[in-house]
Amino acid sequence: MTPAIKFFIIVGMITRLLRKSEISPATWLLEFDREDLTFRAGQNVTLAPHGFGVNREYSIYSGENDPTLSFIIRTVEGGVVSSALTDLSPGDKAELEGPYGDFLSETPTVGMAPLLFVATGTGSAPFHSVISTYPELNYTLLHGIRTVKEQYHHAHYGGNYISCISRENGGSFNGRVTDYLLAFEPILDARCYLCGNRDMINDVYSILREKGISGDRIFSEVFF
Amino acid sequence: MRIAISYPPIVNEDGQKAMVSQNRNVQFFKTPTYLLPVIQAQAATWLRDLGHTVYWDDGNSQLKNYDQWFNDLIQFNPELVVFESTTPVMTFYWHCIDELKRKHPSVIVVLTGYHSMRRPQESLENSTADIVLTSNHIDFIVPKLAAAIENDPENWKNTIDVEGLYIRQSEGSIHNTGHFRQVEDLDKSPIVDRDLVDWKRYAYENGNFLQTPGTYASSVIRDCTFGKCTFCRYNGGDMTFSQMSVERSLDEYEKLINNYGVREIFDDSGVWFRGKEARAFAQGIIDRGLHKKGCYFGFNTRFEYLDEETIKLLAKANFRFILIGLEACDDETLQRLKKGYTVASVHKSLAWMTRYGLHPHLTVMVGYYWQTREMLDKTVTTVRDLMFKGLARTLQVTICTPLDYTLYHQECISEKVLLTDNYDDHDMSKLIVKTPIPHDEYYEAIRKMYMIGFHPLFIFRQLIFLMKFRKRDWQFLFIYGWRAIRRIRNHIFNLTKNQGSEIL
Numbered sequence: 187m188t189p190a191i192k193f194f195i196i197v198g199m200i201t202r203l204l205r206k207s208e209i210s211p212a213t214w215l216l217e218f219d220r221e222d223l224t225f226r227a228g229q230n231v232t233l234a235p236h237g238f239g240v241n242r243e244y245s246i247y248s249g250e251n252d253p254t255l256s257f258i259i260r261t262v263e264g265g266v267v268s269s270a271l272t273d274l275s276p277g278d279k280a281e282l283e284g285p286y287g288d289f290l291s292e293t294p295t296v297g298m299a300p301l302l303f304v305a306t307g308t309g310s311a312p313f314h315s316v317i318s319t320y321p322e323l324n325y326t327l328l329h330g331i332r333t334v335k336e337q338y339h340h341a342h343y344g345g346n347y348i349s350c351i352s353r354e355n356g357g358s359f360n361g362r363v364t365d366y367l368l369a370f371e372p373i374l375d376a377r378c379y380l381c382g383n384r385d386m387i388n389d390v391y392s393i394l395r396e397k398g399i400s401g402d403r404i405f406s407e408v409f410f
Numbered sequence: 411m412r413i414a415i416s417y418p419p420i421v422n423e424d425g426q427k428a429m430v431s432q433n434r435n436v437q438f439f440k441t442p443t444y445l446l447p448v449i450q451a452q453a454a455t456w457l458r459d460l461g462h463t464v465y466w467d468d469g470n471s472q473l474k475n476y477d478q479w480f481n482d483l484i485q486f487n488p489e490l491v492v493f494e495s496t497t498p499v500m501t502f503y504w505h506c507i508d509e510l511k512r513k514h515p516s517v518i519v520v521l522t523g524y525h526s527m528r529r530p531q532e533s534l535e536n537s538t539a540d541i542v543l544t545s546n547h548i549d550f551i552v553p554k555l556a557a558a559i560e561n562d563p564e565n566w567k568n569t570i571d572v573e574g575l576y577i578r579q580s581e582g583s584i585h586n587t588g589h590f591r592q593v594e595d596l597d598k599s600p601i602v603d604r605d606l607v608d609w610k611r612y613a614y615e616n617g618n619f620l621q622t623p624g625t626y627a628s629s630v631i632r633d634c635t636f637g638k639c640t641f642c643r644y645n646g647g648d649m650t651f652s653q654m655s656v657e658r659s660l661d662e663y664e665k666l667i668n669n670y671g672v673r674e675i676f677d678d679s680g681v682w683f684r685g686k687e688a689r690a691f692a693q694g695i696i697d698r699g700l701h702k703k704g705c706y707f708g709f710n711t712r713f714e715y716l717d718e719e720t721i722k723l724l725a726k727a728n729f730r731f732i733l734i735g736l737e738a739c740d741d742e743t744l745q746r747l748k749k750g751y752t753v754a755s756v757h758k759s760l761a762w763m764t765r766y767g768l769h770p771h772l773t774v775m776v777g778y779y780w781q782t783r784e785m786l787d788k789t790v791t792t793v794r795d796l797m798f799k800g801l802a803r804t805l806q807v808t809i810c811t812p813l814d815y816t817l818y819h820q821e822c823i824s825e826k827v828l829l830t831d832n833y834d835d836h837d838m839s840k841l842i843v844k845t846p847i848p849h850d851e852y853y854e855a856i857r858k859m860y861m862i863g864f865h866p867l868f869i870f871r872q873l874i875f876l877m878k879f880r881k882r883d884w885q886f887l888f889i890y891g892w893r894a895i896r897r898i899r900n901h902i903f904n905l906t907k908n909q910g911s912e913i914l
């Protein structure tokens with residue numbers, strides 16, 4: 187088997203929750219034992235409490251070289267998996283399959299074209315993983331959220347982080363990411379990565395195209 | 411414009427028809443299932459709404475032979491013809507397109523479908539096709555293409571501003587208009603006009619329907635929510651991630667039941683709604699009283715997607731047929747296929763479904779290039795166990811065939827296990843990859859799994875189901891059962907006819 191193919195071999199594993207913390211109301215950072223899982227920043231896994239019988243895909247929040255495997259999970263009303271995961275206690279077992287996906291189609295390098303990351307809510311997770319892995323990148327993270335408290339770990343991104351807050355004052359910009367982008371002059375050769383809800387991705391795509399960014403430079407990952 | 415959405419009849423030397431449509435894996439059958447290709451049907455509806463003259467040209471469902479189909483198409487005098495491609499019919503299509511262009515040189519031929527999407531230049535080099543769509547959003551792109559041609563008939567190839575196209579230029583070069591928009595708002599695409607596509611032609615010959623007339627709904631998810639399985643075409647950079655709203659889909663169901671008298675509706679989305687959308691849809695069916703209209707509902711899903719409460723609500727809303735991929739029964743294969751579930755979860759998911767009266771239908775595959783005898787035996791044993799226990803009601807078994815340059819297809823090429831470079835051989839009638847055990851053992855496994863349907867223990871289980879006095883269980887045994895005998899014989903013939911003639 188060639189090394190390239192070997193890299194993408196996925197694993198099914200039982201892991202344990204090490205720590206959990208509520209990073210904003212109803213949103214939790216869950217840190218699991220990574221064991222020997224290898225992944226690429228931007229990838230996701232399926233995750234469920236052990237023996238639960240239902241799983242969901244979650245983007246990995248931690249970096250490629252971090253000692254633990256972490257996720258940010260927002261409990262969704264009626265969301266059986268998110269509720270069950272955030273109810274886990276340290277030491278509890280979880281099932282994990284993956285990693286999957288190739289959202290970051292190109293391995294980031296310092297000299298590459300600038301990166302524009304646009305996320306809503308927990309859609310910032312893959313970008314956190316990328317930036318944790320490649321902290322020297324030339325990027326801007328545009329984060330659409332409802333409240334100031336949802337600026338998850340924003341200090342991690344320094345001056346590259348722009349929060350667009352829609353339901354209260356505060357953060358970098360008051361309004362949605364689309365409002366920000368309408369007033370924003372993008373760098374035409376930027377590679378744009380969009381992650382979050384479908385409506386945001388649809389609208390942001392239109393705005394970026396209207397501003398002259400080629401469709402070949404826009405990459406999307408929808409959170410269903 | 412005069413636009414034909416065309417499916418030519420493709421008949422093999424055994425007199426079987428290729429079932430091209432709805433992005434499915436093509437198989438040849440004597441007694442075919444006619445599937446309504448819903449995205450093309452939405453495209454046809456949208457084009458008609460925009461004022462184009464649309465010819466719904468499905469030569470298969472219209473029971474035409476090739477010459478009849480071809481002559482009728484020429485008679486229509488199309489300006490634009492749209493075909494759907496997939497690997498095993500590519501050489502046929504290239505010849506067909508060339509013949510069409512010879513007879514009718516001014517026609518613009520558009521190839522859609524996953525094979526040409528992933529190898530657009532190949533089709534432009536091997537045929538006289540004019541355009542290849544690299545997006546599965548045919549309904550969104552073809553109307554824009556038609557408008558561009560109408561607006562600038564002389565120079566549209568140079569002025570067109572529609573992404574997702576490979577276009578043959580006048581001087582012979584190929585122009586790529588760039589990556590297409592992946593996420594579209596499916597609520598903007600019209601619901602299929604059933605009369606335009608002559609829906610009744612697809613309403614009866616379909617094993618997914620326990621009651622007829624049945625029909626396929628406009629898919630609520632375009633491609634697949636999961637989108638990671640390596641053998642499936644709904645995977646990779648051309649995934650479209652689009653979803654229709656629950657209310658809009660409910661509106662269509664209501665119309666199908668009340669205006670057309672449909673008695674079974676199937677949504678062929680790669681994976682249907684899950685979680686809150688699934689519950690909202692089921693509740694919407696109940697709130698509108700559609701669960702009491704004698705119509706069953708069904709969809710594709712995957713293991714570990716639906717929880718017990720959701721399943722219970724779906725059953726209450728009169729859902730019945732749940733098509734679910736059980737591609738293998740060993741965890742190594744499931745992991746290599748990136749299925750995202752484990753064998754351990756299979757029993758639990760199926761038990762929830764059968765507890766509330768749903769009819770799970772397993773889609774099993776054999777013949778992976780790594781599949782050992784032990785893995786194969788495990789699949790047969792587990793499937794038999796599930797069927798005997800009543801945890802699944804029906805099944806289909808296919809040979810895993812590398813198609814449409816999926817990840818599995820590319821892996822077979824890079825691992826040098828593909829035994830043929832002839833696209834015609836990808837018709838799922840035989841194994842075309844090197845395997846660790848003789849091909850005949852996989853054919854025998856297929857036979858064993860189909861024969862489960864005739865086993866006394868399976869029949870006994872169906873009789874036990876009758877004691878629950880659910881109408882669907884009685885229908886299953888006394889209506890579907892008789893139909894199934896014919897279909898099982900058909901399937902066994904198709905999938906084992908190459909037994910004893912291994913290609914090496």
